[in-house]
Amino acid sequence: MRLVCIGAGPLTLNIVRMLVDKGHDIVIIEQDRARIEDLTEDLDVGFLHGDGAKPMIQREAKPAESDALLCLTDDDEDNILAALVGRQLGFPRVIPKIQDADFLGICEELGLENTIIPDQTMARHVVDLVVAGADADLSAFIGGGVRFYSFEVTEDEAGPCTDLDLPEKTRPVLIQRGEDFELAEEASEVQAGDRVLLVTHVDHLSELRDRWPARHVREGEQQDGRQGRDKSKRNGAD
Structure with missing residues (x-):
């Protein structure tokens, strides 16, 4: 694929690096010539200097x-205008980024169906992560080495968060208890059955997965499953 990106901010650079690694052809339009010069040696992409x-x-x-x-610039109005211009000029697909959700209705009225709001997208990822218990790659929003991981607290692990013996550069950020959420603090305590969301470095994901498998099955569910299988076997034998 050949993709054109307007703006050379952190979000753009993370997206571009991922796309280049997958073999896509990228062109970045950037107004700051010094920024282009700084990135030229780092990125194997094309650059255009000017107002996108x-x-x-x-x-x-x-x-x-x-x-x-x-x-993907930091200006919502510029992104909306650029998307409208791009659509008129024949880009098959235009994807504007906005920070202010108040612009979303306007984008929909203008037919900009692929508008993205990074903060909302990240929030949905975090909620899905806490509920599903899988790790997520949010580096496009935060930074290259940052990862999130969640696990369910066992009876033996209940107590202060400070007693969880986590790897370095790993901190609890959110605790889910039933339908309620709370931000994790230094004095926070967790109970058996709580789901804890961690922020960590990519280097520690393997250690966390070994300690807390992503798809954690409660002991009661395992027993129910075994009982169900045993019952099926007995019925089959009958």
């Missing part, structure tokens, strides 16, 4: 030869 919301600059990016335009 202007038709002349977008035409240089060759819309007809591209698969999508990602508008």
Whole structure:
């Protein structure tokens, strides 16, 4: 795929690095020439210097030869305008980023169906993570080595969070108890059955997975499963 990105901020760079690793062709449009010079040696992508919301600059990016335009500057209005210009010039898909959710309704009215709101996306990831108990890669929003992981507290682990004996660069950030959530603090205590969300470094994921398998099955559920299988076997024998 050939993708054009407007803006060279942290989100763009994380997205671009992932796409380049997958073999995609990327062009970045950036107004800051010094920023382009700093990134040229680090990224194997094409660069265009200029205002990405202007038709002349977008035409240089060759819309007809591209698969999508990602508008990822820090200015919501610029991203919306750039997306509208890109759609008019023939980009098959335009994806504007906005920070202010109040603009979402306007984007929908303008037909910008692929608008993204990073804060909301990250919040959904965190909630899904806590509920599902799987680890998630949020580095596109936070930073390259940051990862999240959650686990269910056992009877033996109940007590102060400080007693969990976590790896370095690993901290509890959220505790789910039933339908309630609370932010983890230094004085927080966990109970058996709580689900704890950790922020950690990618280097420690294997250690956390070994200690707390992602799909944790409660002992009672295991017993119920065994009883069900035993019952099925008995019925089959009968």
